[in-house]
Amino acid sequence: MIHEHPLAYVLGLQGIALLQGFIGEHDRDFIEARLAEIRELLDNEQLTQAVEVTPVSTVDGYRTWSATYDSPSNPVFEMDVPILKEILADVPAGMALDAACGTGRYAELLAGQGHRVIGVDSSPDMLERARKRLPDSEFREGTLHHLPVDEVDLILCGLALTHNPDLGPIFAEFARVLRPGGHLVVVDMHPDAILRGSIPTVRGPKGEPCRVVTYRHSMGDYLRASLSNGLTVRRCEELRSASMLEKTDSPGPWDVWPWSLAALAPEAAYAATGPQMVIWHFQADILHTM
Template sequence: MIYEHPLAYLLGIEGAALLRAFTGEGDRRFVEERLAEVRRLLDDESLADLGTEVRRVGTVEGYGVWAGTYDDPGNAAFDIDRPVVAEILGGLAPGEALDAACGTGRYARDLVGRGHRVIGVDSSPDMLDRARASVPEAEFRLGDLHRLPVDGGAADVIVCALALTHVADLGPVMAEFARVLRPGGHLVISDVHPEAVARGSVPSVRDTDGRPARLATHRHPIGDYLRAALAAGLRLRRCEEPRPPAASHGASGEAGPWELWPWSLARMIPEAAGAANAGVPAMVVWHFQA
């Protein structure tokens, strides 16, 4: 069980901003304003009783709940990883492609459009139902990243998007990707950046009983991806760390409903949040080759 308290998050963001100021990214006025804001937050009685117990749920349960709204326009993550992934895929010849942890099939659809013969694999039956309806030209199979239901050496291209953050140990999954790739095949991964995870970028859902829940998420340092891939015999071709678009919202005086945390909390302290998050990547995109 996770205990989420908005005051704790706000103080954490203030602390991150002050740490950056300590090394020269903020002047005396900025530091004094942050300290004054911390005092104000501690005195704000409206924040005192908002702590919430949040369940941690696995991907099958979590994405089963999220499947119905996963493709809604509000899912801003798609616009962040798509340009880099599309650029990499645009340089690859059509062949046999695997969309690993395919979800509702957004990259399966893209791969089909690029002339690939596509198999999509996901552990969520609900997500697969939507993928089959959305991309009838592809084949979809129920399976897990640790035991992909695909023959060894079967894929020229593997795409795995926004999934490895839910995996505790990257090593076995990278080894499985290497097993499935043909010699010279390409692996393209996008994932939530560890710095974004550390700042609260963890998917939220209401479970079947309506209780707050977060999908089990792991913060993998950048080096962990590289070490796991190299150990599996994969060669690095490219790494990018796309950043989110600049925030355009103004200040807000309320924490908002739990579903909007941590984004609504950041709006309560826009100057501190802007300083704490300045230049922090939202995603990491990898291109490896067998």
Template structure:
């Protein structure tokens, strides 16, 4: 179990904003407003109680999420798919593995581009939503795919749930043919640190979040290099600017945390999140023999 207290998030956001002010991004008026806002938050009785949250493994969590995973409200899709498509544009059709394929979102993109696709996922419920391909139940550390059998590996929004990147990147290198690419899109470590972790209710209503890990940019690179992969490209897309949301005085339901909490401190949230990446995208290659 973890414990999520609204003040822990709100004061953390205020602290990030204050650090930016301290290092010269904002003026005295902004800093004094943030300190005053912290005092107000500490006195707000609506923010007095936290929530006990279950930490879910990927199979349990994604089995619960499967029926609604492809909901268009998932903002990450609008960020990772354009970069994925751009990278794929330069690669000829071939044999592709969609690792942690989920409902087959990437698999459909690959098939549309002429690739022969194998999809692998550990969640039976997610695989039940996938259609029109060779989908297999399996784990990222033991892929049910032969050595040197694919030209391309894709993996979207999954590696943040892996505690150790090394064995997974080694598996990707194992199944790739020489010259093949591994295109990986993941939640940026800055986003994970700020609470971008999927929330799910259990059958009894118990709040739960998928187990997630904050891998630094260098962690991916070190794991890839150890597996014999070469980095060709790294992107850190930021969310597009949004119109300012109306401020609120209510924390909102737990399912909407931390985003509904951010609306309590819109100026601090906007300052803390300015130019902060949401995703991390890699194009790695296994060198030719």
């Protein structure tokens, strides 16, 4: 179980902001404002009720989330497309794999760039939506550890690696599937965003609070997993949202945590906010064989 305490979260944001002030990133007025805000937060009785949250598998979590996954209100889906289009513009059209394809959002992008697309996902509910979205593409059930494909020119894997505890075996499978000189593009939640609680929220069958099991990998974890499997880094982008939250006085319902919690202390939250997503572009060595 995960013990999610609203006061602990907002104090954590304040702590990050104050540490930045300690090394000179903020002035005296900012620091004093944070300390005054902390005193107010400590007196806020609405922040005393913690929630016990159950981690659930991707299959169970995405079964629920698939119905609203492509909602326009999901801001993450607006951040990565410009960079992805830049990267894909330099990759010749060929056989492309959308690994952990979900509802087919990236598969649609790949098809639009002229690629022949195969999508793979472990969630039957997501695959059903992907097939309706792109009836002319092929979608197969499978996992990142055992991809049901042979050789492809390009792999695009989005927002999936954080749900796995060890990146090494997955990158080994990517290397097995990629043709020599092939390209791998990975979009993932940035480890800083995971630290700030950017983890999918779902409700269980009885309405109980659940989050899809998620792991925080360092940037070095991605490098070690890729380089040891014959993949060279071509590009790395860290994407940050620059929007400031509007201040509120209520923690809001659990379903919108941690965003509603951050709005209790928007200046501290803005200061504490780092990159939201990371995009990696790798290329398989020409002479690399598995």
